[in-house]
Amino acid sequence: MKLNKQDVSNALKTISAPGEGANMIDSGAVKNIVVFADEVIIDITISNPTLQAKKRTEVDIMKVIHDNVYEKAKITVNVKVEAAAKPKNEIKGSPIPGIQNIVAVASGKGGVGKSTVTANLAVTLSKMGFKVGILDADIYGPSIPIMFDVVNERPLAVNVDGVSKMKPVENYGVKVLSIGFFTKPDQAVVWRGPMASKALNQMIFDAAWGNLDFLLIDLPPGTGDIHLSIMQSLPITGSVVISTPQNVALADAKKGVAMFQQDSINVPVLGIIENMSYFTPEELPENKYYIFGKDGAKNLAEDLQVPFLGDIPLVQSIREAGDIGRPAALQNGSPLELAFENLTRKVVQEVVTRHTALPPTEAIKITTMAGCAAVNK
Numbered sequence: 327m328k329l330n331k332q333d334v335s336n337a338l339k340t341i342s343a344p345g346e347g348a349n350m351i352d353s354g355a356v357k358n359i360v361v362f363a364d365e366v367i368i369d370i371t372i373s374n375p376t377l378q379a380k381k382r383t384e385v386d387i388m389k390v391i392h393d394n395v396y397e398k399a400k401i402t403v404n405v406k407v408e409a410a411a412k413p414k415n416e417i418k419g420s421p422i423p424g425i426q427n428i429v430a431v432a433s434g435k436g437g438v439g440k441s442t443v444t445a446n447l448a449v450t451l452s453k454m455g456f457k458v459g460i461l462d463a464d465i466y467g468p469s470i471p472i473m474f475d476v477v478n479e480r481p482l483a484v485n486v487d488g489v490s491k492m493k494p495v496e497n498y499g500v501k502v503l504s505i506g507f508f509t510k511p512d513q514a515v516v517w518r519g520p521m522a523s524k525a526l527n528q529m530i531f532d533a534a535w536g537n538l539d540f541l542l543i544d545l546p547p548g549t550g551d552i553h554l555s556i557m558q559s560l561p562i563t564g565s566v567v568i569s570t571p572q573n574v575a576l577a578d579a580k581k582g583v584a585m586f587q588q589d590s591i592n593v594p595v596l597g598i599i600e601n602m603s604y605f606t607p608e609e610l611p612e613n614k615y616y617i618f619g620k621d622g623a624k625n626l627a628e629d630l631q632v633p634f635l636g637d638i639p640l641v642q643s644i645r646e647a648g649d650i651g652r653p654a655a656l657q658n659g660s661p662l663e664l665a666f667e668n669l670t671r672k673v674v675q676e677v678v679t680r681h682t683a684l685p686p687t688e689a690i691k692i693t694t695m696a697g698c699a700a701v702n703k
Contacts, residue, residue: 328363329361329363329364329365329366329395329396329399330361330395331359331361333394333395334359334361334366334368334391334395335351335356335359336394337390337391337394337395338350338351338356338359338368338387338390338391339351339352340390340394341386341387341390343355343370343372343373343374343383344372344374344379344382344383350370350387355370355371355372356368356369356370357369357370357371357406364396364398364399364400365399365400365401365402366391366399366400366401366402367401367402367404368387368401368402368403368404369404369406370383370387370403370404370405370406371405371406371407371408372405372406372407372408373407373408374407375407380405380407383403383405384403384405387401387403388401388403421560421561422530422531422535422541422560424535424536424537424538425459425535425537425538425541426538426539426540427539427540427541427563427564427677428540428541428543428560428561428562428563429540429541429542429543429562429563429564429565429566429596429673429677430543430545430556430557430562430564430565430566430586430593431443431444431447431542431543431544431545431565431566431568432545432553432565432566432567432568432582432585432586433545433547433567433568433569433575433578433579433582434547434567434569434575434577434578434579434580434581434582436467436547437547438568438569438570438575438579438601438602439568439570439601439602439638439644440544440545440547440568441462441464441469441470441473441544441648442473442601442644442645442648442653443568443599443601443638444460444470444542444544445460445470445473445474445648445653446644446653446654446655446666447542447566447666447669447670447673448460448500448540448542448653449498449499449500449653449655449656450655450663450666450667450669450670451539451540451670451674452498452499452500453499453655453656454667454670454671454674456539456540457536457537457538457539457540458499458500458501458538458539458540458541458542459494459500459501459502459503459535459538459540459541459542460474460500460501460502460503460504460541460542460543460544461503461504461526461529461530461541461542461543461544462502462503462504462505462506462544463526463543463544463545463546463552463556464544464545464546464547465505465525465526465546465552466546467546468504468505468506468509469506469648470502470504470506470544471495471502471504471506471507472506472648472649472651473648473651473653474495474497474498474500474502474651474653475497475650475651475652476495476497476502476651477506477651479495479507480495480507481493481494481495481503481507481533484534486534491532491533491534492528492529492532492533492534493533493534494533494534494535495507498652498653498656501535501536501538503529503533504529505525505529508525523552523555526552526555526556526559527555527559530559530560531559543556543560543562553585554591557591557593562593563594563677563680563681564593564594564595564596564676564677564680565586565593565594565595565596566595566596566597566598566599566635566673567579567582567583567586567595567597567598567599568598568599568601569598569599569600569601569622569623569626570600570601570602570603570618570622570623571600571602571603571616571618571619571620571621571622571623572618572619572622573619573622575618575622576622576623576626579598579623579626580626580630583595583598583630583632594680595630595632596632596633596635596673596676596677596680597627597632597633597634597635597672597673597676598623598624598626598627598630598632598633598634598635599623599635599636599637599638599669600621600622600623600624600634600636600637600638601637601638602617602618602638602639602640603616603623603637603638603639603640604616604617604620604637604639604640605617605639605640605641606639606641614639617640618640623637624637633672633676635669635672635673635676636665636668636669636672638665638666638669639665641654641662643657643660643662644662654666655667
């Protein structure tokens with residue numbers, strides 16, 4: 327029997343390559359068919375890199391030709407693997423109606439001031455005219471209620487389109503939800519990962535956040551279950567990593583950046599912030615003492631090729647402000663207010679750049695003229 331190229335092509339139209347919806351011909355998987363006497367040579371490209379997929383492709387092609395064209399055909403199948411290109415910085419998760427940008431604030435290790443920076447970023451964004459919320463995702467050590475002086479507050483239930491939802495607690499123009507609202511101050515949260523993730527999902531999706539320009543997520547230290555749950559649940563616009571200049575913190579900050587850059591997570595890193603950068607005593611305002619090292623986070627940002635967003639000094643009043651529940655950025659006219667304004671403006675600029683350069687999520691919206699002015703300064 328003389329083999330016919332068209333018959334071979336018709337036979338291949340009845341099967342699909344692994345992972346492909348359309349048949350081998352219509353999907354473009356088959357690149358070339360050569361027929362010579364009783365020999366058939368087929369060049370095919372698949373996107374599945376596994377050995378099992380390659381073997382299955384060969385077997386399916388041989389079987390369909392033997393069964394439908396010529397049972398004694400000598401068949402050679404050349405399989406080339408060409409992985410499908412991933413959209414760069416694909417954003418995963420379910421969007422929350424009304425929330426334009428979700429920024430995860432993370433640190434590789436505890437004690438570097440992640441929650442303090444989150445609180446001050448939030449109040450500064452609010453002062454600039456943005457609508458802001460904070461989700462305190464540090465299940466085992468929630469501190470945002472203390473920093474916003476709302477420890478004794480409790481979210482109320484409100485009716486939204488016939489559905490009962492939690493109304494976030496609000497102070498200083500920032501909406502806040504935290505597991506700390508649902509536990510006693512001296513009560514330890516002893517939960518396994520799935521239970522913690524469920525509680526977080528309730529605070530995310532069962533909350534009446536309303537319209538927000540920014541939802542900041544104060545993540546727990548490290549890289550674990552909570553981080554993965556957040557990344558899977560929400561379309562994170564970008565992440566900010568906090569570190570101190572010392573080597574032990576930088577090593578963990580590097581892991582934090584690597585977590586966001588993993589293929590399975592793939593969240594844009596907006597930049598690194600250096601906290602406790604230097605100490606300036608009140609009596610020597612011109613002096614800077616680099617207690618934990620100098621430019622550690624700045625150098626790390628350069629090494630990792632991510633933006634350096636700025637530094638915050640080690641100042642007693644920042645700690646005191648957090649302890650009394652009034653973030654330091656609210657100190658009008660102070661050097662700390664200016665430091666946090668510069669830092670926040672840089673974060674906003676990186677969010678704008680991220681939306682300009684990368685898909686998807688909706689571009690940043692400025693809700694007031696004050697916000698516009700803040701960005702353009």
